Amino acid sequence: MQAAPVAADRPAKTEWPTLVLAACIYGGWMALTFYAGRIAWWLLPLPGAWLIAWHMSLQHELIHGHPSRFEWLNDLIGSVPLGLWLPYERYKASHLGHHRGDNLTDPIEDPESHYVTAERYRQIGPGGRWLLRAGNTLLGRMIIGPARAIATFLEHDARALLTGDADVRRAWLLHLPGVVLVLAWLLLVCNLSLVRYATLFVYPGLSLVLIRSFAEHRAADEPGHRTAIVEHAPVLGLLFLFNNLHVVHHLRPGLAWYRIPAAYRMNRPALLRDNGGLVYRGYLDVARRYLVRQHDLPVHRTHGWTQGHNPMR
Numbered sequence: 555m556q557a558a559p560v561a562a563d564r565p566a567k568t569e570w571p572t573l574v575l576a577a578c579i580y581g582g583w584m585a586l587t588f589y590a591g592r593i594a595w596w597l598l599p600l601p602g603a604w605l606i607a608w609h610m611s612l613q614h615e616l617i618h619g620h621p622s623r624f625e626w627l628n629d630l631i632g633s634v635p636l637g638l639w640l641p642y643e644r645y646k647a648s649h650l651g652h653h654r655g656d657n658l659t660d661p662i663e664d665p666e667s668h669y670v671t672a673e674r675y676r677q678i679g680p681g682g683r684w685l686l687r688a689g690n691t692l693l694g695r696m697i698i699g700p701a702r703a704i705a706t707f708l709e710h711d712a713r714a715l716l717t718g719d720a721d722v723r724r725a726w727l728l729h730l731p732g733v734v735l736v737l738a739w740l741l742l743v744c745n746l747s748l749v750r751y752a753t754l755f756v757y758p759g760l761s762l763v764l765i766r767s768f769a770e771h772r773a774a775d776e777p778g779h780r781t782a783i784v785e786h787a788p789v790l791g792l793l794f795l796f797n798n799l800h801v802v803h804h805l806r807p808g809l810a811w812y813r814i815p816a817a818y819r820m821n822r823p824a825l826l827r828d829n830g831g832l833v834y835r836g837y838l839d840v841a842r843r844y845l846v847r848q849h850d851l852p853v854h855r856t857h858g859w860t861q862g863h864n865p866m867r
Contacts, residue, residue: 606759
């Protein structure tokens with residue numbers, strides 16, 4: 555399966571499955587938040603997390619040119635900030651940067667890399683190194699990963715704003731009116747506190763998203779061997795809009811989510827050969843291997859130690 559030009563997969567007409575999906579997500583979110591006060595708190599995290607994670611999967615789809623040929627319309631659909639903390643324009647810029655070139659996993663060139671340089675590893679101190687290693691396990695990524703991701707992102711953007719970064723400033727100016735509308739709905743219409751929403755919807759939702767990204771990529775010398783496949787994931791596959799079959803997405807980033815499984819089935823032998831056999835038999839397989847064991851060392855192999863040793867302790 556060869557990489558196709560993005561334009562070859564982008565829609566010539568409206569993709570109704572994606573529009574229906576967007577209506578289900580936004581409608582489901584409005585209904586769940588509206589009735590949240592009548593539902594026992596312990597019943598909220600599962601549907602709440604699902605909707606937040608599904609919304610981020612939808613945003614990922616829209617970033618790649620769906621469901622219409624009009625970018626402004628796609629961006630409008632995706633820019634409602636259900637998660638509150640991440641401006642759509644910032645997510646879009648970061649993710650498109652993740653797809654450029656052959657720099658996957660590189661901590662300097664890939665905006666979505668979970669690796670660090672040796673220099674950064676030295677700088678963060680013992681506590682930071684412990685958090686980094688813990689976050690390289692699936693359990694750690696799910697428990698502390700959301701807090702670390704949000705804090706790191708907000709710190710970065712605060713610094714960018716203070717130094718006058720025009721793109722970051724524009725993204726936040728576009729983002730804040732949506733935040734006001736979401737908060738007005740939650741606080742004034744639904745009587746749902748920000749703390750309750752953050753703990754029962756946003757945090758567990760991001761935790762679910764991090765299950766997908768945890769094993770998507772792995773540092774390797776061969777660029778084609780850096781992207782994984784997670785088979786046999788009917789439930790989480792739907793939640794992630796089939797980006798569990800991540801090799802297909804990186805080869806054809808403009809391919810609509812509902813076409814990915816068929817493309818994978820048609821090209822499976824070639825895809826497994828080309829990605830070096832980096833395949834998991836479902837997310838339970840990922841958990842079995844890495845629930846409490848590191849997926850990889852935190853320091854990237856091309857930005858490692860220069861003095862012949864690796865003090866990863």
